[in-house]
Amino acid sequence: MQGEDSQSARPPDADSDSDSESSCSSDDGTYAPFPFAVERVHLDISFNPGTTVVTNTMHISPAHPGQQLGSAAESCKQLVLDGKKLQLLEIHLDGKPLPPQAYTYNQRASKLTLHSVPSSSFELCIKSATHPEANTGLQGLFMRAGIYAAACEAMGFRRISFWPDRPDVLSRWTVRLEGDVAALPVLLSNGNMTAAGQLPGDRHYAAWEDPWPKPCYLFSAVAGKLSVHEGSHTIASSGKQVAVRIYTAPMYEGKRDFVLLSARAAMAWDEAMWGREYDLDGYAMAGVEGFLDDACETKGISLFHVHLLAVTPATHTDEEADESLRLIAHEYFHNFSGNRVTVRDWYQLTLKEGLTRFRDQAFAADYDAAASAAAAATCGTLGSSSGGSSSGLQQGQYEAALLQNIATMAQQMKTAAAEAAAAPAAVSSAPASAPAAPAAAGAVSGPAFPCSWHRVLEAQGIRRDQMPEDEGSLSHPIRPCCGTSLDNLYTDTVYDKGAEVVRMYHTILGHGRFYNGLQTFFQQHDGTAATCEDFCQAMFASSPLASLAPAMMRWYDTNGTPELTIRTTYSPAKQTLTLTVKQELETAKAPLLIPLKVGLIGPDGKDLLLHLMPATTGSSKHIKQAGNRKPSATMPSSSYTPTEVVTPGLCGSECCSMVLLLDSWSGSWVFSRLPEKPAVSLLRDFSAPVRLHVEGETDKSLGFLALHDSNPFARWDAVQRLMTRLLMRLYKVAERAAAGGESAIEAALAAAPGVPPALVAALQAALLNDELDGQYKALMLQLPGVMELVPQMDEPDPELLWMVKVHVGLQLARQLQPQLEQLVQQCDSKLAAAGEAAVGFWPPAVKLRAARNAALGLLSYMEDRQLQQQLLQRYYSANCMTDRLAALELLADEDTPARSAALAHFHDTYRQQPSVLHKWLYVQAASDIEGNVENVRALMRHASFDITDPAAVSALLGGFSDSMVNFHAEDGSGYAFMADAVIEVDRVNPIAAADLAECLADWDMLDEEHQQLMKAQLRRLAGTKGLSADVREIVEDALEEDSSDDSTD
Structure with a gap:
């Protein structure tokens, strides 16, 4: 670990500058189109150990006549291309080599300028070399575990070849890949394969053609020793068979069935729900070790971190399987909302990501309902005399029923949407005594996407992750302003709040008019780069509510939580x-x-x-x-x-x-x-996505809603508001006693009024209700997170708030102990009777596990030795990762021999599976045992931690930031350690380091002592030489908030 005064030079493969999109903007910061059109491109990539040679042949013409170029027209005499860390070998213009004086390659600015180009169409061929083996930044072309992969979003293609690296330059692509037959037997790229063959010297090639125009960020290539798992999807209208292929390293064979089913379900749903038929001969997914992001969409072949493609109950929890399902769907849905219609500039990112996140959320809820119905039809109910045994488990029948259910549900919604949209808008001039008539736009039998536990989970995520981001020093609207580093645009606000904005269109317009608006958007902008205004205009195009569009657009440019x-x-x-x-x-x-x-x-x-x-x-x-x-005091409502x-x-x-x-x-x-x-x-x-303040709200009124509200979110929210009121009341008690130390705090909390009966009654009712979904019960039992509460309070002490939360958890566990233990026993019995079905991602088993493990989690607040032994026994006897990890997480929060034994066993069991060991890293780092910072520091030197793998960095260091006790330690050691880690990771991967730095940016929401400790580390980072632009932007933005506060004072 490099100390504060011992900064080493940054290696050549790590960035000291940040990619920008200045080429999309004119001098005044407004959008300026590129003055040329790249109509066609042929890319030839020759993979060789150490150096890969790329020959890029572009067919270029001045921008189309009639296009409003403004000042950009003056640059038509010159052609400026992006190119970063490339070795320029040759340039040919219309077949003739260009002399050196005809161009300038400014490597510091990453720009190649051709000083004079023809005023008509011309062919430009550039040959360059790159070094993927040395690319630890994992943008552009890189190699991990013997596999080459190209990841280009947002600005990675400039690291592969010279190009106008911006999303509004769309071209038709052909690609030829060449490599050693033995080392790289599989060569993949976008579109459809058109040719393949052998070459001299034990080499071979594969040629690919993508018939759809796309920007360079949607290019990809994968080459290596890959095993394929294949299925198919049948397009309902034509009967065309689409090959669905999953490529991973051979070690993951036999572990890809769940993902194949997920992809087929997503394709069937998107086709039936939104009429989006797949447009190529095949769809591929490729898994790469150490991928920078979880996944990225590229036309015809999506890239994933391999742990998302090799998903089994033995290595993945139920939550991870659900995450994989949603990401598989998300990347596939981008085929239309992102690929066929892309973004004009990167500040419009929420246009594709918010829309696609909304689509994957809707799909996940439908999948859950379809899977549960399919499980009941083919296997019965777990724990029944006829259902759940291995002899009754018919996986093939289940999959067929699930896919049929998905298609049927989606088609019914599509039909209902068409009928609703065709009906006239409802208008009522009825007297006050008559009930208002439903608006025709929403006249479907029930909501298009019924509220379920999935919707509660999404709302919880907004409150836990996005709203604190909205309140902190890095607050930004879903469409950030120009000037933000592109690598720092990929935030919870852009994705998740962006999805909430799309959902609000759906809520306001009704499913029918939303469906029509989405079809209009896809049709009008197919093959183009669009803006958020284009989407809003399409949504309101056929709606009587079109006059509301300006108010809706304010969501795009306003930060903060209303x-x-x-x-x-x-x-x-x-x-x-x-x-x-x-x-x-x-x-x-x-x-x-x-x-x-x-x-x-x-x-x-x-x-x-x-x-x-x-x-x-x-x-x-x-x-x-x-x-x-605006309201005024004298104006009546x-x-x-x-x-x-x-x-x-x-x-x-x-x-x-x-x-x-x-x-x-x-x-x-x-x-x-x-x-x-x-x-x-x-x-x-x-x-x-708002907060509520209800005047006159009481525990009693909330308790009534928590018992009787028929809306799943509103009922859960009533419980959360009860918990929040209790935590805030007790925090004030603890704050008054804090001067007397921990014993005084504990005494004050013990003497204060305890858990309100309304909360106990609501949770008891939920625990005893056999009709409630198990995953919904699990959410009902979860206390609000500390950082979820912080933005709602007046600069609290996070450690003190954590103590209060532990106290409340203990009181709830004691009062609910009989019901919690009864639920655990019931779930155990049903799972035991289910046999083999209880092991897999079988919906009834998943729901039982969720409820049981949540109950065990609440019981663990009691710190009972007998429970510790029970958890250790559950750890060893677990037949799936969900149960094993649930026990391990609960054991890890107490420094006991049981904890040590379980952690050692987990490491020894999964030492050959790096992705599984990320869980081992996270569990230890996020543990709330006191003084854990030195353990985490030691883990950074452990053989099982790979600092070049962003997933490992996120597990260990992101996990540490989740520990309220250690990250927010009163001596500042947690903040100092995190700053050290940011500096070290930044030398390897600036984007991963910037993600870590964000956890130091929320100082302004904490109490004065923690503010000063956190700002001290931010200032240390700001003074660090060689800090990447990505990290520096996070640090300076956070400190700018400090400067603005000082000036206000």
């Missing part, structure tokens, strides 16, 4: 309830368009039909739009006429849920026919 303040007023005399909503966001210059899905619940716990009274002002039409006026859109809810065709559209700073709605005061269910389905 807070909705909710006030309800019930009138017994009028039998009405008035719901007043106010939106607040410091960074918003004008109100955002916020869909708030609500329901009303009667005293008997049942959903009520919703009768929305006509607005007191404005039009009597069913759809009403408010003006964008009835002056506002906010938009309302009704969507069907849980009462079939009757209306038990409504989506209220708020596009002003505040608005009010009045519900009638309410003889008794109802409970208000808010933010159903997590209809917008």
